Amino acid sequence: MKFCSECAHPVALAIPEGDNRPRYVCTHCDAIHYQNPKLVVGSIPVWEGDGELKVLLCKRAIEPRYGYWTLPAGFMENAETTAEAAVRETEEEAGAHIELGQLFTLLNVAHVHQVHLFYLARLRDLEFAPGIESLEVQLFSEREIPWDELAFPTIRTTLELFFADRVKMREGGSYGFHSHDIVRPMRMAGAPG
């Protein structure tokens, strides 16, 4: 940031008294502008039609990762709960109506200052359609999932954990809750590194 959102004067990086790390501090009104991680919240919308379980994915119509597939997810808004954010993002990006289940993954993406949360979800019906941030919305079985065209490491991790838990469920287990740290970006087609 360059300018104070309170008075529009320039800000400078400084360690405020009693603090231990640099913050943007206004050179005029002394306002301290703290920057903290953002929450990205989404769902894993599932349809179990004719015996085969399928997951709803959205093809991104926006950067970053235009044209790559993602679970419906987005930045949490003020004054909403994480569950409300998951339902809202699923409606906005996939036009899908879900019944929300348990929180499934909590993924720290510390290097981009984000925490990603994904909830299990069941599609109420098959009436979905791409929102303005999606090119397409489509149901995929496990073998149909475009693993090489997934938008973000948190999407891949969440889907891998989801299908791993499905295997456990066939052996009498149930869905778990999974907390992971995404330490560095995956190697993916179209992504540096």
Ligand SMILES: [Zn+2]
């Ligand atoms: Zn100021």
